[in-house]
Amino acid sequence: MSEVAVLDAKDVVVRYPGNPPVIAVDGVSLQVAPGETVALVGESGSGKSSLARAAVGIEKLAAGSVLFRGEPVARLGIRRRATALTGIQMVFQDPSTSLNPRRRIGDQIADGIATARARGAEGSRVEEWLEKVGLPTTVTGRFPHQFSGGQKQRIAIARALAARPSLLVADEPISALDASTQTSVAGLMRDLVAEAGAGMLFISHDLAVVRRIADRTFVLYSGRVMESGPTDRVWADPQHPYTRALLAAIPEPDGAGRIPDAPSTDDRILWAEVPPVLG
DSSP: OOSOOSEEEEEEEEEEOSSSOEEEEEEEEEEEOTTOEEEEEOSTTSSHHHHHHHHTTSSOOSEEEEEETTEEOOOOOSSOOOGGGGGEEEEOSOGGGTSOTTSOHHHHHHHHHHHHHHTTOOOOOHHHHHHHTTOOGGGTTOOGGGSOHHHHHHHHHHHHHHTOOSEEEEESTTTTSOHHHHHHHHHHHHHHHHHTTOEEEEEOSOHHHHHHHOSEEEEEETTEEEEEEEHHHHHHSOOSHHHHHHHHTSOOTTSOOOOOOOOOHHHHHHHHHSOOBOO
């Protein structure tokens, strides 16, 4: 890549205590360029969320490195994060864990706007962001408990985008939304970060949405990249048996298709033993 990547992860290893220790991410490398959306796909437990949390400094690295715009991403602690690193924003799968229940949602979105201004980025209005995510501008004085799960996720997305991030890490950000709006909200996120010249690391189990919004896709299994490449190529000509199994599990849009049975233990062992196919 000619430009400095907004995210550059090299040989990342994330390990959790246990006997033996659990290796959640096992030597993964990837980059996200300005204006690019990169997707991570794989079944539950494949290491997608652990990698996302490592990318923003929530999880400690056992090995490897993570750079944001060429600078190391320090692990988040009790100290205030450096202003430059507030250019990384994350949207979590469960918005109830990221929204402050004691603060009005207008104030929380305003925090994102203030974060942008502190870095010298262009400011905006709370009402603009509510409109962008499909919520009425009259709800600024309400508290999180007064919204549905899908509405709270829209608020979390608005707050993250209001910070004008250079990198947005989205961990299953549309799973709480109804099916009719998942694609539109995901597309909105992609368009907004692209307009700002930012990059997005998008984690999702919804492969149909990933196909529509991602420039490149990484397929994870047991903490390792099984296959990666331009999204169109991965879908049209999957090289790894695990990728083919994931794609085969997508229901047909006319309802005629069937989600295959879960792969057998033997199949899982086979996939883990087959060498990765990298793009």
